Amino acid sequence: MFWLVIALLLFIFQILTILIGEFRHPSKAMAWMFILFVFPIIGFVVYYFLAKEYSQRKKVKRKGLRLVNDIRYIGKNHKTSKTLDFEEERLIGWRHEPRLFSLLNNIPGSLITTRNEVRVLTNAHQAYPAMLEAIGKARQHIHFEFYSIRNDETGKKFQAALIQKAREGVKVRCIFDGIGSYQLDSRFIEELKGAGVEVYIFLPAVFAFFDKRANYRNHRKIVVIDGVTGFLGGINIGNEYLGGDAKLGFWRDTHLQLEGDAVYSLQHTFLTDWMFVSGQxxxxxxxxxxxxxxxxxxxxxxxxxxxxHWDAILEMYFGAITAAKKRVFITTPYFIPDPSIIMSLKTAAISGIDVRIIYPQKADSRLVGYASLSFMEELMQAGVRFYAYQKGFAHAKVVIIDDLLACVGTANMDMRSFFSNFELNAVLYDKDTIHRLENDFLLDLKECVEVKLEVFERRSRLKKGKEVFARLLSPLF
Structure with missing residues (x-):
């Protein structure tokens, strides 16, 4: 009897710990409680070490750099978000969207810059040559940060390019995520270091289970060349992005090449991450x-x-979707939205807005694939249209809102990107780039099959059961 009481008290303690730790995310708390009921002790141990929330000031301690200090080096004629207004020629359409403009304009540490050139890079076949060309032209420094880099033909090509520049006297710094790049062997890294490249692993996987921050991954993809040319988007470094994965086949992705003031923001993000991993x-x-x-x-x-302190990308998505007047186009490899995004999409569709979402027919994770399917029925009932990409794996992370803005970056339309990962997105305001991305979206639709509600509703009970199970766990993915 004594041990039964102790076990009951321990179980109650575990439940209270989860409820208190996840009070901001009820769905996440429910998922962990489900695991706790199935695996009473093991579930709590995993939660304690891998998922317990931590605050910026007490645990991460990302000291030092502040964007407001870094941008003092920007020229006197550079206009920051504090001086932009609706009369700016390039933002003239925003005079009818003061609320959304105010939201975007007030995101902490995120400036709307105007002196930029933007190039959309469709798939790795365009992105890799552009990045390698820029690396080859570097004269002062190369900052290279990726969630995943493989020790394959593609990875070795970038390794060779970085080593060559380091030997030429260019300062080369690399950050690779400890989980995303866990297959990267020590020899690959030592070869970089041997040539003078500085390499740091973001929360190394070898210590991951014992580090309460291990659940929080660096999902960013950043390249900065000499502070004037930058890259970001959905593409990591590996053969699979060139279609080398036998299971997934063709890899559809979107990346950006930026030149100008926006690169200062990329630089700031890299240097902040660099300070986190190196202390420099x-x-x-x-x-x-x-x-x-x-x-x-x-x-x-x-x-x-x-x-x-704020879930900036989630708030940007929510604000943009709710401001849409004509259309919302989304491409995402993983669709596990939080309740606010679900409500904004349903409201937009019910209001008569053209809401279309492209997702991959072939999922790289069955559990994530079933979880994504579990959200579709209620949204289709509201008028949201889903399209299953057939040609290969749709990995692009793109959101297009009317002619107002488009967003390209590293964040998926899922709760891990919203709450757990370090992410980086670019919001694009010029109509040429928006129309280019919209045209790419319409071309991708030709490689899709639309999911019809009446057909989807007839899926088997077994499949529905798998979706329910996956959805229960989805806040943890």
């Missing part, structure tokens, strides 16, 4: 050089992560 504070003027790009294309870089 780098904020010299050389990292934010002057340039002469004209004010052509407004770009806003938004970073988010568990170290921030």
């Amino acid at each position: 504070r780098l904020a010299e003027p050389d990292y934010f050089p002057e340039h002469d790009y004209p004010a052509r294309k407004p770009v806003q870089i938004i970073s988010s992560g568990p170290d921030a």
Whole structure:
């Protein structure tokens, strides 16, 4: 009897710990409680070590760099978000969207910059040559940060390029995520270091289980060349992004090449991450050089992560979707939205807005695939249209809202990207780039099959059961 009481008290303690720790995310709390009921002790141990929330000031301790200090090196004529208004020629359409503009304009540490050039890179076949060309032209420094880099033909090609530049005297710094790049062997890294490349692993996997921060991964993909050219988007470094995965086949993705003021924001994000992994504070003027790009294309870089006070990317998505007047186009490899996104999509569709979502027919994870399917029926009943990409694996992370804005970056439309990962997105405001991305979306639709509600509702009970089970666990993915 005594041990039964002890076990009951321990179980109650575990439940209370989860409820208190996850009070901001009820669905996540329910998922962990489900695991706790199935695996009473093991579930709590896993929760304690892998998922317990931590605050920016007490646990992560990302000290030092502040964007407001770094941008003092930007030229006097550079207009920050504090001086932009609705009369700006490039933002003239925003005079009818003051609420959304105010939201975007007030995201902490995220400037709307105007002196930029933007190039959309469709798939790795365009992105890799562009990145390698920029690396080859580097004269001062290369900052190279990826969630995943493989020790394969593609990875070795980038390794060779970085080693060559380091031997030429260019300062090369690399950050790789400890989980995303866990297959990267020590020899690959030692070869980089041997040539003078500085390499740090973000929360190494070998210590992951014993580190309460291990659930929080660095999902960013950043390349900065000499502080004036930058890249970000959905593409990591590996053969699979060139279609080398036998299971997934063709890999559909979207990346961006930026030049101009927006690169300062990419640089700031990298240097903040660099300080986190290395303890080195780098904020010299050389990292934010002057340039002469004209004010052509407004770009806003938004970073988010568990170290921030606000869920900036989620809030941006929610605000943009609720402001839509004509259409919302979304491409995402994983669709596990939080309740606010579900409500915004349903409300938009019921209001007569054209809401279309492309997702991959072939999922790289069965559990995630079933979880994604579990959200579709209620949204289709509201008028949201889903399209299953047939050609291969749709890995792009793109959101297009009317002619107002488009968003490209690392964040998936899922709760891990919203709440757990360190992510980075670019919000694009110029119509040429928006129309280019919209055209790509319409071309992708030709490679899709629309999911019809009447057919979807007739799926088997077994499949529905798998979806329910996956959805219960989905907040943990």
